[in-house]
Amino acid sequence: MGIVSINKDFGAPKYKQIVSSIEEAISNGIIKKGDRLPSINSIRDKHGVSRDTVLSAFNDLKSRGVVQSVAGKGYFVSSEAIHVKQKVFLLFDELNAFKEDLYSSFLNVLGDNIQVDIFFHHFNYKLFSKLIYDNIGDYSYYVIMPANLKDTYQVIRNLPSDKVCILDQMHQELEGYTAIYQDFENDIFNNLKKGLDLIKKYNRLIFVFSEDKQPPGMLLGFLNFVKQFKFEYEIIDSARNRVPESGEVYIIPDDRNLIRIIKSNKQTKLKLGRDFGIISYNDTMLKEIVEGGITAISTDFNKMGEQLAELVTNKEYVQIKNPNDLIIRKSL
Amino acid sequence: MGIVSINKDFGAPKYKQIVSSIEEAISNGIIKKGDRLPSINSIRDKHGVSRDTVLSAFNDLKSRGVVQSVAGKGYFVSSEAIHVKQKVFLLFDELNAFKEDLYSSFLNVLGDNIQVDIFFHHFNYKLFSKLIYDNIGDYSYYVIMPANLKDTYQVIRNLPSDKVCILDQMHQELEGYTAIYQDFENDIFNNLKKGLDLIKKYNRLIFVFSEDKQPPGMLLGFLNFVKQFKFEYEIIDSARNRVPESGEVYIIPDDRNLIRIIKSNKQTKLKLGRDFGIISYNDTMLKEIVEGGITAISTDFNKMGEQLAELVTNKEYVQIKNPNDLIIRKSL
DNA sequence: TCTAATTTGTGCGTATGTATG
DNA sequence: GCATACATACGCACAAATTAG
Numbered sequence: 001m002g003i004v005s006i007n008k009d010f011g012a013p014k015y016k017q018i019v020s021s022i023e024e025a026i027s028n029g030i031i032k033k034g035d036r037l038p039s040i041n042s043i044r045d046k047h048g049v050s051r052d053t054v055l056s057a058f059n060d061l062k063s064r065g066v067v068q069s070v071a072g073k074g075y076f077v078s079s080e081a082i083h084v085k086q087k088v089f090l091l092f093d094e095l096n097a098f099k100e101d102l103y104s105s106f107l108n109v110l111g112d113n114i115q116v117d118i119f120f121h122h123f124n125y126k127l128f129s130k131l132i133y134d135n136i137g138d139y140s141y142y143v144i145m146p147a148n149l150k151d152t153y154q155v156i157r158n159l160p161s162d163k164v165c166i167l168d169q170m171h172q173e174l175e176g177y178t179a180i181y182q183d184f185e186n187d188i189f190n191n192l193k194k195g196l197d198l199i200k201k202y203n204r205l206i207f208v209f210s211e212d213k214q215p216p217g218m219l220l221g222f223l224n225f226v227k228q229f230k231f232e233y234e235i236i237d238s239a240r241n242r243v244p245e246s247g248e249v250y251i252i253p254d255d256r257n258l259i260r261i262i263k264s265n266k267q268t269k270l271k272l273g274r275d276f277g278i279i280s281y282n283d284t285m286l287k288e289i290v291e292g293g294i295t296a297i298s299t300d301f302n303k304m305g306e307q308l309a310e311l312v313t314n315k316e317y318v319q320i321k322n323p324n325d326l327i328i329r330k331s332l
Numbered sequence: 333m334g335i336v337s338i339n340k341d342f343g344a345p346k347y348k349q350i351v352s353s354i355e356e357a358i359s360n361g362i363i364k365k366g367d368r369l370p371s372i373n374s375i376r377d378k379h380g381v382s383r384d385t386v387l388s389a390f391n392d393l394k395s396r397g398v399v400q401s402v403a404g405k406g407y408f409v410s411s412e413a414i415h416v417k418q419k420v421f422l423l424f425d426e427l428n429a430f431k432e433d434l435y436s437s438f439l440n441v442l443g444d445n446i447q448v449d450i451f452f453h454h455f456n457y458k459l460f461s462k463l464i465y466d467n468i469g470d471y472s473y474y475v476i477m478p479a480n481l482k483d484t485y486q487v488i489r490n491l492p493s494d495k496v497c498i499l500d501q502m503h504q505e506l507e508g509y510t511a512i513y514q515d516f517e518n519d520i521f522n523n524l525k526k527g528l529d530l531i532k533k534y535n536r537l538i539f540v541f542s543e544d545k546q547p548p549g550m551l552l553g554f555l556n557f558v559k560q561f562k563f564e565y566e567i568i569d570s571a572r573n574r575v576p577e578s579g580e581v582y583i584i585p586d587d588r589n590l591i592r593i594i595k596s597n598k599q600t601k602l603k604l605g606r607d608f609g610i611i612s613y614n615d616t617m618l619k620e621i622v623e624g625g626i627t628a629i630s631t632d633f634n635k636m637g638e639q640l641a642e643l644v645t646n647k648e649y650v651q652i653k654n655p656n657d658l659i660i661r662k663s664l
Numbered sequence: 665t666c667t668a669a670t671t672t673g674t675g676c677g678t679a680t681g682t683a684t685g
Numbered sequence: 686g687c688a689t690a691c692a693t694a695c696g697c698a699c700a701a702a703t704t705a706g
Contacts, residue, residue: 013405013703050705052665095436095450097429097616104427107454118450122439133365134397134411255617262621284429285587286618289594345693371671382695387673403672404702469673 014049018057026066026080037067037075086114088312089139091131093147094122097255098282098301105305110312123147123212129155141312143167146174148215165311167304169215170319180307180320182299184217185224191297191326192225192251195279198332202249202277205233208257218253243268244276249332253281262291278331293329300325335363335370338379346381350389355414358398369399369407395419395472397447418446420644421471423463425479426454429587430614430633437637442644455479455544461487473644475499478506480547497643499636501547502651512639512652514631516549517556523629523658524557524583527611530664534581534609537565540589550585575600576608581664585613594623610663625661632657 025031038046040054058075061067068078088110092099107116117139121128132144132155142159145167146152153173156164166174170181192199199205207222219235226233236242239257243264244250252258258280262272270276272291280287283298304322311318335357338349357363370378375386390407393399397419400410420442424431439448449471453460464476464487474491477499478484485505488496498506502513524531531537539554551567558565568574571589575596576582584590590612594604602608604623612619615630636654643650 013402015703052706053704056703095427095432097432100427100429118452120450130411130413134413259617259621284618285591286616286622289591290618290622347693373671384696385694388693390672401672402703404670404704406671 015053015057015060018043018049018054019060022057022061023066026077031077033077033080035077036073037077039074086140086312087138088114088116089119089135089142090116091119091121091128091142091144093145094120097284098298101284101301102305102308105302106309107305109306109309114312121147121149123149125149125151128152132156132159139163141165141315143308143312145169146171148211148213162315162317165308167308178311178317178319180304180311180322182215182324183321184215185221187299187324188218188221188251188297189225191324192222192279193229194326195295195328195332196229198328199231199249199277203232203247204249205231206248206250207233207235208237208239208250208252208254208261209235210237210254214253222251239264244270246270246275249277249279251279251281255280255282255284258294273330273332279326280331283327288329291331293331295329295332296327298325298327299323334378336375336379338381347385347389347392350375350386351392354389354393355398358409358412358414363409365409365412367409368405369409371406391469394469397470400470415445416447417443418472418644419470420446420448421451421467421474422448423451423453423460423474423476425477426452429616430630433616433633434637434640437634438641439637441638441641446644453479453481455481457481457483460484464488464491471495473497473647475640475644477501478503480543480545494647494649497640499640510643510649510651512636512643512654514547514656515653516547517553519631519656520550520553520583520629521557523656524554524611525561526658527627527660527664528561530660531563531581531609535564535579536581537563538580538582539565539567540569540571540582540584540586541567542569542586546585554583571596576602578602578607581609581611583611583613587612587614587616590626605662605664611658612663615659620661623663625663627661627664628659630657630659631655 022031022037031037037058040051040058043049043054044051058067058069062069062075066077066079067075069075103118110116119131121131128146128149132142136158140163142164144152144156144164147169151173152171156174156177161177164177166177166179166181168180168182169184170179205222205226207219209219209222222233225231239250239252239260241264242261244261250261252261258278261278265272265276272278278294280294280296281298283296287294287296299322307320307322335354336350337353338346344352354363354369363369369390372383372386372390375381376383390399390401394401394407395418396416397411398409398414398416399407401407435450442448451463453463460478460481464474468490472495474496476484476488476496479501483505484503488506488509493509496509498509498511498513500512500514501516502511537554537558539551541551541554554565557563571582571584571592573596574593576593582593584593590610593610597604597608604610610626612626612628613630615628619626619628631654639652639654
C-alpha cells in the first residue's frame with residue numbers, strides 16, 4: 001500500500017486528497033521527519049492523475065513548511081507539526097439539560113481548531129441511520145450515543161472503527177469499539193446499596209421507568225437490588241396522576257416525572273425526606289436547591305466530556321467506565 | 333439512456349421533471365451516494381433546455397441535501413434520502429436548558445420530512461461567520477439567533493433574505509428580515525411594573541447583568557423602571573460571593589447566578605419571598621418547584637418554537653414579537 | 665510555467681403564463 | 686379589463702475552480 005490514496009472522498013479535489021493522505025501518514029507515524037516522499041512522477045503513474053495535480057499538492061505542503069524540496073532529489077518531510085483541522089461528528093439522542101455540562105466541558109478541553117457538529121436522532125432508527133450514512137467520510141472522529149436503539153452495529157460498522165467512540169450506553173454488539181459508558185446495571189445497584197441506610201427508612205420502592213427512554217440495565221440493577229434486600233416495589237412508566245404516599249421512595253430518571261411527583265405532593269401533608277423519598281437521576285445545578293436538595297444518582301458529565309475530548313485528540317483505543325455516584329441530599 | 337428525462341409529464345415544469353427523474357434514478361439504485369451527476373451543460377445540450385433550468389433543478393436538490401456541488405468538478409449525490417423535502421439550518425448561541433422547549437416544540441410542529449441541523453456559535457463572531465459561510469446554499473431555510481453579536485448583517489446578507497428568520501434578539505441592522513423576537517426593553521419594564529405591588533415590599537433592586545450574555549435592552553428596561561418608580565438599585569455582573577440582605581430584590585437572568593444566590597442565602601436567616609426577593613429570567617420546569625417556586629419573567633419558548641415551525645413551512649414575511657409574561661411565584 | 669478545456673457560480677436582461685386583486 | 690407579483694424558462698457573459706497536457 002502506498003502512502004497516497006485518492007478517491008476515498010468523492011467531493012474533495014484530488015490535490016487536497018493527496019495533501020490529506022500525506023498528512024495522515026505523518027500523523028500516524030508511517031513517514032517521519034527526513035523521510036522522502038514518493039516522487040511526483042511515481043504518484044502520477046500510480047494514481048493516473050496529472051503531474052500538476054501532484055505538484056499543487058506538494059506546493060501546498062511546502063508552503064506550510066511540512067515538506068521541503070531538493071532539486072534533483074525529491075521532497076522530504078521537514079516538520080511533523082501538521083495542524084490537521086479536525087471535525088468531530090457528535091450524535092446525541094435528544095437535547096436536554098444535563099447534556100449542557102457534557103458538551104461544554106467537551107468543548108473546553110478540545111482546542112479552538114477542532115470543529116464539533118451536533119446531531120440528534122430522537123430515538124428514531126431511520127434518522128440515526130441516515131445521519132450516519134450521510135456523513136461517512138466527512139469527519140475525523142465520530143462520537144455516537146446510541147441510547148437504546150437496537151442493531152446500531154449494522155450502521156456503525158460502516159465507519160472506520162478507529163475513529164468511533166460510543167458514548168453513554170454500551171451494547172454487546174458494539175463491544176469492539178472505543179467507548180465511554182455507564183454501567184447502568186451495577187451503578188444503580190451499588191448506589192442504591194450505598195444509600196441503603198436511608199432507603200430503609202421507607203418500605204416501598206417505586207421505579208418510574210420508561211422502556212423507550214431509559215436503558216434496560218437500569219431496570220435489571222433495580223430488580224437485583226429489591227430482590228437482594230427484599231424490598232416491596234412497583235414499576236410505573238409515568239408519574240402522571242401519581243400522588244406519593246407515606247413510606248414510598250421514588251426512583252425517577254426523567255425530570256418531567258420528578259416535577260410531577262413534587263407538584264402532586266403539594267396536595268398532601270407529606271414531607272419529602274421524612275414521609276417519602278426521592279432519588280433522581282442525572283444531576284443538574286438546579287437539583288442542588290430544589291426542595292432543599294434532591295438526592296441523585298448521577299454520572300459525572302463534566303468528566304465524561306473531558307475524557308471524550310482526550311480520546312478525540314489522542315485516538316486511544318479504550319473502554320472507559322465513567323464514574324457514577326450517589327449524591328445524597330435532603331430528599332432521601 | 334441518460335439519467336435525466338424530460339417531457340414525460342407535460343404538466344410539470346421542466347426543472348421539476350429533472351428533479352424527479354434524478355430522484356427516481358436514486359431510488360432505483362441507478363445512481364448511488366458519491367456518484368457524479370451529468371454536468372449542467374451536458375443536460376442542457378442533450379435535452380435542449382436552458383442552463384438556468386438545469387441549475388434550478390440542481391439547486392432544489394442541493395438545498396434538500398440530496399446532492400452537493402464542487403466547483404470545477406460537478407454535482408455529486410450526497411444522500412439517498414430523497415424524501416427530505418426541506419433542510420433547516422438552525423444556529424443557536426449556546427446549548428442550555430430552556431432551548432429544550434423551543435427546539436422540541438419546533439420539531440413537533442414541523443413534519444417528518446423536514447430535517448433540522450443545529451449549530452452553536454458560542455458568542456464567537458468568527459465561528460458565527462464561518463458557520464454561515466460554510467453552509468450558504470445548502471439549506472432551504474436559515475434560522476439564526478445572533479444573540480448580542482455585532483455586525484451580523486455583514487454575514488447574514490449573503491443569505492437569500494426570503495429564507496432567513498432572526499430569532500430572539502433583534503438588531504436595527506437586521507430590521508428587514510423575518511423575525512420572531514423578544515422586546516427585552518419593554519418586556520422587562522412592563523413585567524416589573526406588573527409585579528410592582530410585590531416589588532414594593534422591598535426597597536432595593538439588584539440586577540445581575542453581564543454584558544457578554546444578556547441583551548442591552550434588558551438593562552435599558554431595568555433602568556427605565558427604577559428611574560420611573562424611584563427605586564434604589566445596583567448592577568452587578570456576577571452573584572459570586574454575594575450574600576442577600578434584607579429588603580433586596582434580585583433580578584437574575586442567568587441560572588448559575590440564581591443558584592449562587594439561593595445557596596449563599598443558606599448562611600443567613602432570611603426567608604425568600606419575605607425578607608428578600610428573586611425574579612428570574614427564562615422559565616424552566618424546575619423553577620416551578622425550586623424553593624417553593626421562583627418568580628420568572630419569561631417568554632413562551634413553546635410558542636416561539638411553534639411559530640417558527642409555521643414560518644419555515646409557509647415562508648411568510650413577518651416580524652413577530654413573542655409573548656412575554658411575569659410568572660408570579662413565592663420568591664417575590 | 666503556460667495554455668486550454670471543462671465545470672460550477674453569479675449576475676443581468678428578457679419573455680411568458682398564471683394567479684390575484 | 687387592467688395592473689401587479691410571482692414562478693418558470695431562456696440567453697448571454699464572465700469569474701473561479703479543477704484538471705490535463
